[in-house]
Amino acid sequence: MKKLLAVLNKAGLDGFLLMIGTMILLAYFLPQPGMVKEPVSLEEIANVGVSFIFLFYGLRLSVEKLKAGLANWKMHIVVQLTTFLFFPLIVLASRPLFAGTDFELLWLGVFFLAALPSTVSSSVVMVSIARGNIPAAIFNASISSLIGVVVTPLWVGLFIASATGDFDVTDIVIKLALQVLLPVIIGISLNSRFGKIAEKYKKQLKYFDQAIILTIIYTSFCKSFSEHLFEGFTALELAGLAAGMMALFFAVFFFVGLLSRFFGFSDEDRITVLFCGSKKSLVHGTVMSKVLFQHSTITGIVLLPLMLYHALQLIAASIIAKRMAKRQEQVQIP
Template sequence: MRLLSKFYLDGFILSILAMVVLASIFPARGDAAEVVSWLTKIAIGLLFLLYGTRLAPQEAIAGLKHWRLHLTVLACTFVMFPLLGLAARVLVPHILTADLYTGVLFLCLVPSTVQSSIAFTSIAKGNVAGAIVSATVSNLLGVFLTPALVILLMNTTGQARVDPSAVVDIVVQLLVPFLLGQLIRPKVKGFLARYAEPTKLVDRGSILLVVYSAFSAGMVEGIWHAMSPWRILALAVVCCVILAVVIAATGFLGEALTFDRADRIVVVFCGSKKSLATGLPMATVLFAGHQAGLIVLPLMMFHQIQLITCAALAQRWARTAPSA
């Protein structure tokens, strides 16, 4: 156990890896995939309900007012990432194929995740209110900014359209449960304070469902078998390098802009993540007529890598957090 702890391979990380193995052997198909999808939505709704009950209203309002933090996250998501995506063009054709490079650039243009960014911020004892606002704003703006960046930076055969359902999903799954949690907070805050452990299970359980659902989708689509092992390995290395650069850069930015520890955690987790849930539907519209499976493969791979990496970081920061 000490050896596992040294390399941050605790139970949470092992659980994520177990979900990847489970999805590889028994991917959710047909009705089972529908059940997993609904369970994931319910878990996310419950997660944000609990966030609403745990955050004092003044903390939520402070999160809304923290404009420096939100602008920093947006700059990382929609400026730094796209620049890295453009720089990756030098890897074609020797390391990346043209379709894979298109996918790498596309992953750099999609918005940040919401649920996992906030969950990891909570696990690491960061500024949860700031993470909720930053990640939500990133996703809402991404519905408009991502298609615009795709049109500006790459060619598509389909006409880019904004899907209103993305906004509806954010409101119904995230904002409504959060506001409901704020309303019932006075009645349940004492109970939740006495039983804090179950809320941690919801944090981690929602992440595990996201991992299983996303990896299952990739297995069902068969996109992991669409390339040679060499190309898959090369793509994995590229995704790891991009993530490492962004995590280092966001960490540096947090320090340079004199954010406190809680806000630096938000910058790293919200500024370094990319949303599979938002990116996949957009790709089906923006790349009509292309090999969409290969184009979304970098995003799917990056999504798995970012979850495992950020889980390790969150657990590490949780252990080193100052006592309340």
């Protein structure tokens, strides 16, 4: 078993990705626990857990770090425009191909993915492996999370009403602000007191984050499977979706690479732009899906492209980051 896990880890597949697959299978074969409402539902537990995720995230952010990160403003603008403008525009350009077909819901899921903020932890990890600008990566991932609270619902709101029949941008932004932004702000304000403790136990907090995400995935797929929403898709079509997610990742990765060269970024900054600009957050996606699609059974389908992208971006990014690190080692050898 250890040898198998080691091989999977080298390929970029960790235990968390395997647990995501397990939750989907569990939702298929045992959906009842995810549908129970009394006395306490798993959905309610996940809602409370989400606020704690972002409270703990804020605890590990200091005002000083955020201020220091503002210096490299040109690089930050490139990353944020790629994340919130270029990504959605690429997917938006493909919409006519899916309009009026059975794949409209999958397209909505891909567009939802494209409108999400960048990842926090994995972006920083990949930048660290590839020997990029780590402080800049932390700053970009943090700012992206805050911007996404407003920008993501505005983008998705353009198309979500036709799929769910229920969407109020103001209401959604307020809910996300209360559930995501407010806990982050409270966490930042308590950083001086509890920041060291949060940093000390970041491994345990990571497991808590993952447990809440897995709970959201499980309950979302319980709903979708109970409504038989996946019965219209073949294995070949789902494989095609995975190939499309891989193509999307490399299209953005190539684009931000060109922008980095155009602006003359240093090697360290270019690495940061590449990994922060091409990644999307599963944490924010699962959280926002609960708010954006709260009265809908389509959440499982909407989350499917994001989960595929999440897995594939980790595999591709880890391979690329390791190659970049090896290349730099070879250059440094006299």
